[in-house]
Amino acid sequence: MKENGPKREVDGVLVKVLLHRRDERGMSLEPHASRCVRRGEVHELVTTDHRETEAGARIDRVGFLGFAEISCAGVLDRGDEFWLGDTLIGTVLGFDACHFPNHYNILITRADVVTGADLGLTPELPVSFRPA
Incomplete structure (x- = not known):
């Protein structure tokens, strides 16, 4: 049974750039494959080379891109493409909620x-999450 139909692209802008990386960060992958985001929310953008998608998977190797403000509400799904300007950066692995409700770490x-x-x-660089 097919569960998901088409959805909109979620856009935003970078509001703060981050410069650091960690090899033992210990983030924990949320069990949810999708999260709703609201217009005006700010979430942290984090790169990783991990591929595990099991709930609770430990994510250690991370690089911090920055924080982005969401310009339009929508749904982010595991596997969505993540773009900075015209450059494809990677795909959404999932979410870490260690700072929630302040913000999600979008992995x-x-x-x-x-x-x-x-x-x-x-700052002000456009960001977008596009359906895969």
């Missing part, structure tokens, strides 16, 4: 761990 999986400094990010 973006890719081949290598990068930070905001590595990518030369600046």
Whole structure:
């Protein structure tokens, strides 16, 4: 039985750039494969080379990109593409809620761990989550 139909792209803008990385961060993957986000919320963007999707999977190797303000409400799903401007950065692995309800850590999986400094990010750069 098919559960999911089409959905809108979720857009936003980078509001703060982060420059650090960790090899023993100990984030914990939420059991939920999707999360709703509201217009005006701010969430943290984190890269990882981990691929595990089991609930509670430990995520240690991370690079911090920054914080983004959501411009339109929507649903983020595991597997969505994450774009910074015109550049595909990776795909949504899942969510860590260690700082919730302040914000989610949105975990973006890719081949290598990068930070905001590595990518030369600046505030006001457009971000988008696009259906895979």
